[in-house]
Amino acid sequence: MTADRDMENAGEMDHSAFRYGVFTKNRVEAFSDGIFAIIVTLLILEIKVPHIENVDSATALLQSFQGLLPKFVSWVISFLTICIVWVNHHRIFDTFKGFNIALFWLNVQVLLWVCFIPFPTALVGDYPHNPLAVAFYGVVMAMTGAALVAVRFYGAMNKEILKEGISLKAYKQAIFFAFIFGPVFYLVGAGLAWVNTFVSFAMYFFIAVYFIFSFKFHGHQQED
Amino acid sequence: MTADRDMENAGEMDHSAFRYGVFTKNRVEAFSDGIFAIIVTLLILEIKVPHIENVDSATALLQSFQGLLPKFVSWVISFLTICIVWVNHHRIFDTFKGFNIALFWLNVQVLLWVCFIPFPTALVGDYPHNPLAVAFYGVVMAMTGAALVAVRFYGAMNKEILKEGISLKAYKQAIFFAFIFGPVFYLVGAGLAWVNTFVSFAMYFFIAVYFIFSFKFHGHQQED
Amino acid sequence: MTADRDMENAGEMDHSAFRYGVFTKNRVEAFSDGIFAIIVTLLILEIKVPHIENVDSATALLQSFQGLLPKFVSWVISFLTICIVWVNHHRIFDTFKGFNIALFWLNVQVLLWVCFIPFPTALVGDYPHNPLAVAFYGVVMAMTGAALVAVRFYGAMNKEILKEGISLKAYKQAIFFAFIFGPVFYLVGAGLAWVNTFVSFAMYFFIAVYFIFSFKFHGHQQED
Amino acid sequence: MTADRDMENAGEMDHSAFRYGVFTKNRVEAFSDGIFAIIVTLLILEIKVPHIENVDSATALLQSFQGLLPKFVSWVISFLTICIVWVNHHRIFDTFKGFNIALFWLNVQVLLWVCFIPFPTALVGDYPHNPLAVAFYGVVMAMTGAALVAVRFYGAMNKEILKEGISLKAYKQAIFFAFIFGPVFYLVGAGLAWVNTFVSFAMYFFIAVYFIFSFKFHGHQQED
Numbered sequence: 001m002t003a004d005r006d007m008e009n010a011g012e013m014d015h016s017a018f019r020y021g022v023f024t025k026n027r028v029e030a031f032s033d034g035i036f037a038i039i040v041t042l043l044i045l046e047i048k049v050p051h052i053e054n055v056d057s058a059t060a061l062l063q064s065f066q067g068l069l070p071k072f073v074s075w076v077i078s079f080l081t082i083c084i085v086w087v088n089h090h091r092i093f094d095t096f097k098g099f100n101i102a103l104f105w106l107n108v109q110v111l112l113w114v115c116f117i118p119f120p121t122a123l124v125g126d127y128p129h130n131p132l133a134v135a136f137y138g139v140v141m142a143m144t145g146a147a148l149v150a151v152r153f154y155g156a157m158n159k160e161i162l163k164e165g166i167s168l169k170a171y172k173q174a175i176f177f178a179f180i181f182g183p184v185f186y187l188v189g190a191g192l193a194w195v196n197t198f199v200s201f202a203m204y205f206f207i208a209v210y211f212i213f214s215f216k217f218h219g220h221q222q223e224d
Numbered sequence: 225m226t227a228d229r230d231m232e233n234a235g236e237m238d239h240s241a242f243r244y245g246v247f248t249k250n251r252v253e254a255f256s257d258g259i260f261a262i263i264v265t266l267l268i269l270e271i272k273v274p275h276i277e278n279v280d281s282a283t284a285l286l287q288s289f290q291g292l293l294p295k296f297v298s299w300v301i302s303f304l305t306i307c308i309v310w311v312n313h314h315r316i317f318d319t320f321k322g323f324n325i326a327l328f329w330l331n332v333q334v335l336l337w338v339c340f341i342p343f344p345t346a347l348v349g350d351y352p353h354n355p356l357a358v359a360f361y362g363v364v365m366a367m368t369g370a371a372l373v374a375v376r377f378y379g380a381m382n383k384e385i386l387k388e389g390i391s392l393k394a395y396k397q398a399i400f401f402a403f404i405f406g407p408v409f410y411l412v413g414a415g416l417a418w419v420n421t422f423v424s425f426a427m428y429f430f431i432a433v434y435f436i437f438s439f440k441f442h443g444h445q446q447e448d
Numbered sequence: 449m450t451a452d453r454d455m456e457n458a459g460e461m462d463h464s465a466f467r468y469g470v471f472t473k474n475r476v477e478a479f480s481d482g483i484f485a486i487i488v489t490l491l492i493l494e495i496k497v498p499h500i501e502n503v504d505s506a507t508a509l510l511q512s513f514q515g516l517l518p519k520f521v522s523w524v525i526s527f528l529t530i531c532i533v534w535v536n537h538h539r540i541f542d543t544f545k546g547f548n549i550a551l552f553w554l555n556v557q558v559l560l561w562v563c564f565i566p567f568p569t570a571l572v573g574d575y576p577h578n579p580l581a582v583a584f585y586g587v588v589m590a591m592t593g594a595a596l597v598a599v600r601f602y603g604a605m606n607k608e609i610l611k612e613g614i615s616l617k618a619y620k621q622a623i624f625f626a627f628i629f630g631p632v633f634y635l636v637g638a639g640l641a642w643v644n645t646f647v648s649f650a651m652y653f654f655i656a657v658y659f660i661f662s663f664k665f666h667g668h669q670q671e672d
Numbered sequence: 673m674t675a676d677r678d679m680e681n682a683g684e685m686d687h688s689a690f691r692y693g694v695f696t697k698n699r700v701e702a703f704s705d706g707i708f709a710i711i712v713t714l715l716i717l718e719i720k721v722p723h724i725e726n727v728d729s730a731t732a733l734l735q736s737f738q739g740l741l742p743k744f745v746s747w748v749i750s751f752l753t754i755c756i757v758w759v760n761h762h763r764i765f766d767t768f769k770g771f772n773i774a775l776f777w778l779n780v781q782v783l784l785w786v787c788f789i790p791f792p793t794a795l796v797g798d799y800p801h802n803p804l805a806v807a808f809y810g811v812v813m814a815m816t817g818a819a820l821v822a823v824r825f826y827g828a829m830n831k832e833i834l835k836e837g838i839s840l841k842a843y844k845q846a847i848f849f850a851f852i853f854g855p856v857f858y859l860v861g862a863g864l865a866w867v868n869t870f871v872s873f874a875m876y877f878f879i880a881v882y883f884i885f886s887f888k889f890h891g892h893q894q895e896d
Contacts (some may be wrong), residue, residue, distance in 0.1 A: 131730050312469075314471075485710060
């Protein structure tokens with residue numbers, strides 16, 4: 001494995017220098033950031049303007065909005081979730097000195113799931129009471145979370161690739177929490193879709209809110 | 225609250241360094257800029273080529289263009305408005321030393337409204353004489369403006385996060401003007417849709433023009 | 449006018465510093481580049497997969513491709529033209545020391561036309577023999593070219609905003625050439641659509657090819 | 673030819689300086705990276721939510737998913753292939769000192785094929801058993817690979833434009849491998865579509881997997 005050697009080079013890497021055979025950290029990050037920004041904006045394209053017969057009637061339009069409600073809700077949840085994944089992605093890759101080949105493809109695997117999110121978002125907006133649609137949404141989110149856990153796991157297994165001053169104990173604890181609050185909770189939410197799809201929606205929303213408020217806590221933990 | 229501490233770190237932050245637990249200003253800005261650039265370009269996708277029977281007839285095509293006129297108008301207004309929001313976003317976040325967690329989510333809340341803009345733009349293009357459609361457009365713009373006011377308000381409440389040399393008096397004055405010319409004027413425009421939708425369109429356009437020409441003035445004010 | 453004063457500041461501006469009231473050159477450029485990159489890629493979304501009855505028949509698919517030919521041609525022409533506009537945009541703004549408010553809105557006006565290009569491209573792909581569709585395409589391209597000429601013209605009128613070492617004579621000559629080979633030629637091409645739409649297509653393609661091969665020449669001229 | 677002279681300038685080029693008549697490497701790269709990021713995310717827009725009559729039936733939705741299977745498969749293959757092209761693009765252009773006019777247009781020619789990929793991806797998802805659709809996909813990938821080979825070839829023919837320390841022997845060997853594993857293998861896959869479309873799919877997937885695992889090897893080769 002060339003991880004050690006690649007990372008040695010990456011350590012010396014300055015902003016403007018590019019080396020053949022080494023992935024430039026800020027170009028991979030810019031590529032990833034671009035993908036996140038695009039996915040978060042493409043979501044709105046799935047909400048189509050409703051067709052109403054009486055084009056000038058405010059009440060007809062208002063009624064058609066009711067049918068759009070699940071689309072608005074799933075749009076907001078997906079929007080916030082992608083922003084959370086972006087923050088996590090940002091934080092996780094900032095613990096690494098640079099990108100080697102394995103990390104690059106682990107990153108691609110995260111981006112693959114992120115790029116897939118518009119499909120389950122549109123699906124759940126069209127069929128909000130269909131348990132398979134709602135569960136499918138949760139499974140895709142669970143896979144996205146698992147993809148990020150895989151990146152963290154790679155870091156824990158290859159600590160020479162991590163930046164100095166990172167506590168491995170806190171790092172492993174973070175993996176555990178990320179695994180529980182990501183894949184596990186999403187799969188529970190997905191399973192609950194067969195009980196009640198509204199409960200699943202609530203759970204997906206709760207996970208997003210949990211992450212938004214947990215960031216401060218984890219930030220602290222790191223600095224200790 | 226860790227704002228003080230985070231900002232202390234952010235102050236030392238150089239271009240290439242990334243720290244775990246601190247949001248890197250230029251990555252958050254690049255993410256936001258990417259979102260603005262995408263939204264401003266996606267708008268055109270809502271203007272579909274009209275279907276005409278006599279495919280080679282210039283007059284048939286010209287007639288179909290008349291139906292597209294409200295779409296062209298709403299497209300131009302949204303395009304200019306998003307550029308204005310981008311400039312304001314740029315200016316507002318430039319008054320901060322860096323991003324802490326609260327600012328990050330305040331930023332996400334601005335981006336959420338920006339990303340929603342293609343929907344009311346398409347809506348108003350399809351139903352230009354429907355008061356609800358035209359008012360809905362104004363409400364979304366008002367919310368976008370209010371989201372930016374919230375960011376400014378956070379700055380005024382947490383002056384240790386602001387860059388040195390920023391006059392708090394001018395800052396608070398700017399909040400007042402941003403509140404009046406943003407949310408208040410848009411809501412007035414939205415309300416006028418029940419009187420005459422054309423008046424609302426004119427008002428939305430006037431607000432955009434006002435902002436384009438007011439930038440110079442505010443820039444001056446700052447430098448005094 | 450504050451152009452002088454803004455530019456003075458811009459001259460001292462370093463990569464990482466942002467000032468309230470001054471447009472940061474590389475953020476405006478990144479915003480513009482993002483818009484160009486998105487527009488050039490969105491074009492393909494207008495080419496829809498054709499519907500054929502006999503789904504497994506290669507000959508049926510091949511026949512449906514013939515109907516797509518004008519879409520492929522207009523896609524290639526628009527793709528190359530947007531790349532040319534990007535290069536010109538890049539070159540023109542590189543002659544300026546930085547962005548002031550007037551330049552920013554002159555830039556927005558260029559981007560507005562660039563963002564509109566997917567519409568005439570789809571239009572001309574759907575109605576390749578309709579003179580209005582083909583002429584409309586040329587008029588939009590002429591307006592895009594005129595928007596860039598306006599930026600150059602602003603530079604010639606405000607030479608204190610131009611970088612040192614730029615020959616004003618060569619600059620004015622470039623405006624003249626850009627005006628002739630941009631707006632004028634496109635409008636001639638648009639007018640010819642009423643004679644023969646194929647001639648217009650050929651002219652639009654010729655203008656693109658001319659610009660691709662003329663870059664070297666202008667580059668030289670500048671260095672003298 | 674001005675390649676020598678342009679490159680001389682490019683050698684002295686620092687991060688923030690832009691010169692008229694010289695293409696700034698990191699702006700061209702950012703433009704290209706943006707295009708790759710957008711194309712890789714636009715692919716998902718071609719997978720539409722299926723229409724089912726019984727909106728709350730999980731089994732009806734599950735059945736409709738079977739029809740989407742070829743779309744999912746072609747989406748994954750295209751996603752991975754574009755990431756591979758991005759890596760190759762990144763590596764190839766990192767061997768050059770900068771961009772001259774010829775390299776810029778060779779780059780545009782690569783981007784043109786990359787931007788076209790969503791069309792054959794959607795085509796093959798709609799008509800997975802149609803030999804022309806499956807072969808067309810392979811031909812577009814072959815052309816993309818050939819476009820990159822053309823860039824490498826230009827480098828081999830103009831070694832003064834290559835960075836110091838690059839072994840021309842290894843460079844030429846890389847061209848040979850890139851030609852065989854790119855255009856040649858894709859064209860073989862395309863031809864096999866008339867035997868069995870599944871074999872072509874398998875081949876396209878195999879080529880992607882080969883490239884993912886070959887990167888390490890080539891990286892090594894370079895460092896010797």
